Amino acid sequence: MLILESSEIEHCSLYHNIDGNQKKLAGASYQDRLYVRQSNFSKNQRQEALEYCRTAFLESKGNSSVLLVEDETEFTAWVEDKQASLAPEKTIDRITLINLEKLVAKMRTVGGIKIKNRVYRLKEYPYCFIGSEAVRWLMHNVKLSREEAIGLGQRLMDDKWIHHVSDSHQFKDEELFYRFYWDED
Structure with missing residues (x-):
C-alpha cells in the first residue's frame, strides 16, 4: 500500500x-x-x-x-x-464532456477563481481573473492535466463564456487577464 x-x-x-x-x-x-x-x-x-x-x-x-x-x-x-x-480517448474528448454552465457557476462562486479589478499599465480592468490562476484551479478542482486545463480554458473562450479583456489573446497559462461574459457591463 x-x-x-x-x-x-x-x-x-x-x-x-x-x-x-x-x-x-x-x-x-x-x-x-x-x-x-x-x-x-x-x-x-x-x-x-x-x-x-x-x-x-x-x-x-x-x-x-x-x-x-x-x-x-x-x-x-x-x-x-x-x-x-x-481507454483510447484524446484529451479534447475528455474536456468536451464537461458541462460548461455548471463549471462556470462553480468557478464564479466562493472557492472559485479570484475575480477582481486589476491594473495593468495604469489601466484598470474590472471583474477579471488571471489565466495562470484559472489553469491551476482547473487542474486542482476538475483534476485535469495542465494541457487539458489550457484546452478547457480555450473551449470556454470558443463557446463564449470568457474572453481576454482586450480580445487579443487565446487562452494561455500566463499572467493575462480574462473576464466572464456574465461580468460585462
Missing part, C-alpha cells in the same frame, strides 16, 4: 471486460500500472481509509497494489486492476 498526493497519479479512463462487455471506468495510472477507484473518505477519516486499503491489499493476497491518494479535501482508495486497459 502506498500513500500518495493527487499530483503523483494521472487520472484516466479505463476499459474493463465484465462478462464479455466492456465497461468504461474512472481510473488512475501510477508507475505504468492501472488502478480503479474504490472508495472516497473525508479528511477526518484517515484511519478508516488506511484500514480500507490495508484490507483490500490483504484480500488480494498481495497480488494487487493499493494506493491511498490524498488531496486537499479527501482521501481516495485505488486498487490495481490487471484486467483493465486504457
